[in-house]
Amino acid sequence: MSKNIIAAAFLVSIFVSGTLYAGPGGSAAAFLKIGVGARPTAMGEAYAGIKGDILSIYSNPAGISSLVNYNFSFTHAFWFEGINYSNFVAGAPMLDGYMALGVNGIFYGEIEKYDRYGDKPDDTYSPSDMAFSLSYASDDLLDSLSFGGTFKLITSHIDDESATAVAMDMGVMREIGNINAGFSLQNMGTEMKYRNEGDPLPFTARLGASYPFRAGDFDMVVSAETNYSADIPLRANAGINADYPVNDFLLSLRVGLKSYAEWLHALSHLTTGFGVKYDNMTLDYSVASFEDLGLTHRISTGYRFR
Numbered sequence: 001m002s003k004n005i006i007a008a009a010f011l012v013s014i015f016v017s018g019t020l021y022a023g024p025g026g027s028a029a030a031f032l033k034i035g036v037g038a039r040p041t042a043m044g045e046a047y048a049g050i051k052g053d054i055l056s057i058y059s060n061p062a063g064i065s066s067l068v069n070y071n072f073s074f075t076h077a078f079w080f081e082g083i084n085y086s087n088f089v090a091g092a093p094m095l096d097g098y099m100a101l102g103v104n105g106i107f108y109g110e111i112e113k114y115d116r117y118g119d120k121p122d123d124t125y126s127p128s129d130m131a132f133s134l135s136y137a138s139d140d141l142l143d144s145l146s147f148g149g150t151f152k153l154i155t156s157h158i159d160d161e162s163a164t165a166v167a168m169d170m171g172v173m174r175e176i177g178n179i180n181a182g183f184s185l186q187n188m189g190t191e192m193k194y195r196n197e198g199d200p201l202p203f204t205a206r207l208g209a210s211y212p213f214r215a216g217d218f219d220m221v222v223s224a225e226t227n228y229s230a231d232i233p234l235r236a237n238a239g240i241n242a243d244y245p246v247n248d249f250l251l252s253l254r255v256g257l258k259s260y261a262e263w264l265h266a267l268s269h270l271t272t273g274f275g276v277k278y279d280n281m282t283l284d285y286s287v288a289s290f291e292d293l294g295l296t297h298r299i300s301t302g303y304r305f306r
Contacts, residue, residue, distance in 0.1 A: 027231055028192035028199035029154050029165065031106040031129045036087050037075050038300035042273025042286035043239025044256020046225040048208030049182040051146070051173055054091050054302070057100055057135040059206060059225075060171035060184035061148030064091060065137035067098045073302035082109040089133075097138030105130040127158045135169075146173040154201070156192060165192045167201055181209045204229040219243040235259055239271075250277040254286070273298075280304045 027033075035041040037055035047059035054071045056063025070092045077085040084107050091100030108127045137148030150169040156162065167189025173182040184206045191198035208225030224238045239256035252275035259269070273286030284300040 027202035027229075028163075029129060029131075029156065029187075029201055031085070031104070032131060032154070032187055033202050033204070033229075033231075034077070034085060034106070035298075036104065037073065038273055038284035038286040038298040039241070039252075039254065039275060041288065041298055042254035042256055042271055042284070043223060043241055044237040044258050044271050046208055046210075046223040046237035046239040046256060048171075048184055048206035048225045048227070049173070049180050049210040049223055050208075050221075051180055051182075051210075054089055054100055055300075057089065057102060057133065057148070057150055057169075060173065060182045060208070061135045061150045061169055062137050062146045062171040062173040062182060062184070063148065064098045064100055064135065065139040065146035065148060065173070067091060068093055070305040071100075071302065073300060075298055075300040078297045079106075083107070084109075091135075095136070095138075096140055097136055100133075100135040102133040102135070103130065104133075127156075129156045130154070137171075144174055147171070148173075152187075152189070154189075154192065156194075158194070161194050163192045163194045165190045165201060178213070179209050179211050181207075183207050200230070202229055202231060215242075217244060248278060251275070252277070252284075280306065 035045040036058040039053065040047040040055055040059065047056060050056055050059070051063045052066050054064055054067065054073050072090040075087040079085055085105070087102065087104045089100055089102035091098055106129045110126050132153045133150050135148060135150040137146060139146040141147050148171045152167040152169070154165045154167060167187045169184060169186045171182060171184030173180060186204040186206065187201040188203060189201050191200055204227055206225055206227040208223060210221055210223040212219070212221045214220065221241045224236070226234065226236045228234055236259040237256065239254065242253045244251050254273045254275070256271040257269055258271065271286060271288045273284065275282060275284040280303055282302045286298045288296050
């Protein structure tokens with residue numbers, strides 16, 4: 001019990017250190033800040049210290065270093081105002097480590113055109129943003145440390161105009177007793193330029209940890225994270241996952257807390273969701289509120305080959 005208390009205190013200290021909020025900034029490719037996957041988002045996006053999940057590459061690429069099987073995951077997010085966000089990632093053990101390929105895309109639907117005089121020429125356009133990623137991680141480079149990196153190609157299209165950027169993510173993880181601690185740097189790269197105007201990518205530094213323990217018949221994981229970006233200088237997330245076996249199924253319940261939703265009502269600080277695992281197949285769901293903008297829903301499915 002004392003170990004659980006110490007671990008919980010450590011995770012709470014990470015969470016409390018990041019409760020300040022500053023106003024939003026003006027980075028390009030803002031879709032890179034959207035949480036990927038139903039399980040991570042249900043846990044408040046506190047995923048920098050989570051390992052063993054292929055979706056870890058979107059928080060800390062070192063998290064895939066412990067994977068040893070072929071994996072794939074697909075997520076679709078139903079955003080507000082008809083916006084759709086999808087992700088596919090697949091990975092395999094390779095080169096004395098683990099490698100994953102991913103693609104993210106956000107599609108804003110059809111938007112009516114207006115000319116410079118405010119007249120509508122009876123035409124529409126469909127803007128979109130996409131990111132293609134290649135990740136590699138290994139736990140054999142240094143004793144007790146896991147390393148991971150991701151290369152990204154990012155594209156954006158608005159009507160007849162387009163912009164491109166490249167970026168890198170880097171992360172490390174280390175087990176400290178039963179605690180898994182992680183640190184990552186994301187979106188270090190070039191500016192996104194439309195014509196001659198450019199804006200920086202949303203650079204983010206993340207520090208997090210997770211702690212697994214057992215409570216009765218439940219296998220629990222509690223996680224916390226604090227991160228820094230130019231848009232929101234200091235923020236924090238926390239989450240908890242509870243697994244419970246029922247016959248041949250593994251049922252999961254999740255809840256998360258985000259400190260940086262201060263411009264919205266209290267309900268928008270919370271995230272929640274559930275998951276079902278049967279054999280090597282998983283199905284996960286999460287929901288978050290953005291008050292008057294509505295609810296956002298994510299559905300993820302995955303398969304781990306033996």
